[in-house]
Amino acid sequence: MTDRKLGFDTLQVHAGTEPDPTTGARQVPIYQTTSYVFKDAAHAARLFNLEEVGYIYSRLTNPTVMALANRICALEGGAGAVTCSSGHAAQIMALFPLMMPGCNVVASTRLYGGTLTQFSQTFKRFGWSAKFVDFDDFDAVRDAIDDNTRAIFCETIANPGGVISDLDALGAIAKSAGLPLIVDNTTATPYLCNPIKHGATLVVHSTTKYLTGNGTVTGGCVVDSGTFDWATSGKFPSLSEPEPAYHGLDFVDTFGPAAFTFHSIAIGLRDLGMTMNPQAAHYTLMGIETLSLRMQKHVQNAREIASWLEGDDRIEAVTYAGLPSSPYYDLQTRICPRGAGALFTVALKGGYQACVDTVAKLELFSHVANLGDTRSLVIHPASTTHSQLTEAELIKAGAGPNVLRLSIGIEDANDLIADLDAALS
Template identity: 70%
Template sequence: MSDAAKSFGFDTLQVHAGARPDPATGARQTPIYQNTAYVFRDAEHAAALFNLQEVGFIYSRLTNPTVSVLQERIAALEGGVGCTCTSSGHAAQIMALFPLMSPGDNVVVSTRLYGGSITQFSQTFKRFGWEAKFVDFEEAGQVSRAVTKRTKAIFCESISNPGGHVTDIPRIAKIAEKKGVPLIVDNTSATPYLFRPGDHGANIVVHSVTKYLSGSGQAMGGAVVDIGNFDWSASDKFPSLSQPEPAYHGLKFHETFGPLAYTLHGHAVGLRDLGMTMAPQNAFYALLGLETLSLRMAKHSENALILAQWLEAHDAVESVTYAGLKSSPYHRRAKKLYPKGTGGLFTIRLKGGYDACVKLVEELEIFSHVANLGDTRSLIIHSASTTHRQLTEEQQEAAGAGPSVVRLSIGIEDPADLIADLDQALSGAA
């Protein structure tokens, strides 16, 4: 991102960052480059691209002009130096750890994660020889003690899915800095409009672009943003970035590319070998969504607070987890870190238990029962019977997705209509 771009406001960056009129046609909107390969100027140009001596386009598994605009825009909004977009949010999590981890290494992970992420970290990563050490991030001492010589990263969500818990990122960032490992923050629920983890000490930010960044439930994607504030050569913990890379004639990524080392490794090695590439069409949809991110997130937050306050007073509701409520244990932290609002995601616990939750999702009319969040439409899901059903009840409760809990993703509809829909459905569930 240029120095001039850094001075632009968020609303300007979400529309313009990374994009320029198409040089061939003058088209103002970023074209969809539905293309696989790119013609080299000559043999010398081709060699320079493959040797990483020149930046350009070779093959769309590595780089694509439409995806490149999205990468630059997300990096600009997060205040990062570079970004690698992937085929999904889960792919982004693997891509974020890939340059850091070797068999036998571990990552310290918050217990408050999306259920699919818990499964990915606790089960799938074992096949790579990676270990996930789950810790309650409200207990800073536990986080610190969990870090060992084989720990390569600390991972958490800024606002947890599904519970809407607010992680104390500045506190966790200090632990990561002291231990000499990067802090990776999933910022999907908050988005950079409400919170930028890098401004509070985080080193890498991941997103499920599928959610709020795209905003309309129409495109899959993920993103890994390097904030550019971690020294990969400060120790011998990260040889993929600090030591010679055999596939590129002994090139040392950090020595050669400096702050861009992690991002370029993501493309030159990660996408090359793992192939978790974002489709140009999906990048185009995400770019359209990003143009209205600030407008949507303001409305999501406004609606969520109205509904959370109403639900908190409802006879059928035992508790509400929204951090914007004064009753929330995270309210003071949220006021400090999230002055623009705390997003559209939270859970409610019903007095009627599991059966009442199932009945509620079946009775709703405006709310859609789907395994997604961050849509302009209001969504609901009973996590214990869907996204978190593979976990034990103890794990479900730790993740904020117990049997009597439903997750709400509040959209941008008229809040009065949403309240009416919830009221009739809660009555039916009771």
């Protein structure tokens, strides 16, 4: 491909792919294979010793899956990327090279409910822990960092409330502390925000959501900026010290800016096995081809519907950061200048029961545990995705008992408003 800097719309169609060299197939083929024939014993040995890049076994690498990783990497402006089986897998993959028993992550209180559970409960099984902090309070973030902290974690546009994280400020805090900033960019997508430009070290995605865009397959991705020095502090020995499984190979010395990505494939996927299947990668590649077009419509609809809801007497509050009344409006114009996404919450004056009744009456909005689909989706977090939290924790997470989460699709906005109006009656 040309060395000329390409625009987003071109990259989402072409990045990471070329016509198939054997058949000339223009769309990326689904390489539905577990293994690959080696040229000879020496070739196999070089691959296994990481002396040559190539395909060994599809738990590690696969041409279809690698094409997807390369495309997402190009859209995010990273140095390397690795895909995996889900967004939750991507979070573990991002932290796995960084953490040891006794280490902690400083994390935002405003995270997807499943992430809160993973960080607060499942981490304990690894000997890890998480410190949850209001990321609007930068002093609190600084104070939470200690000698055992290995990363700072947030979402660009927080799920469920649509709150915008000040990535510039958080990136500066992370840099000052010598720590990587990990940003979940699922709800913004690289079309609305490039976290690496704002100081992020690693970007994670649930590709299940907007990148695929059609609710067909699960997947995850970790993009490395390639800019973090993993060696200086001595806090990341998995990357900066000899690796016994590869005859003492040092990932930083050997692979430089690609150290994290190679480690994630050669050790993360090898041992954790959270592999994306090639058919899922194919669906996501096709979805990404229309990402910018879909996101423009998502944002347009979300603005219109959030404005209508804000003016309705049955509504207590709307959290959409794209509304001029939002306390995050100015931040949104800096962090996500193309729009505040299409995920937000709405609090109903009728409380918990009104939420349950409204969900039951909606017809165009599908009641599902997903977001980022072309279809509009709704869920009541307090009784589903965030149900494991206490009421105080629900409110901190922006998912109180009277709150519905809306994921606005690309249908006709007037039809969606009519559906909401009828259900709220």
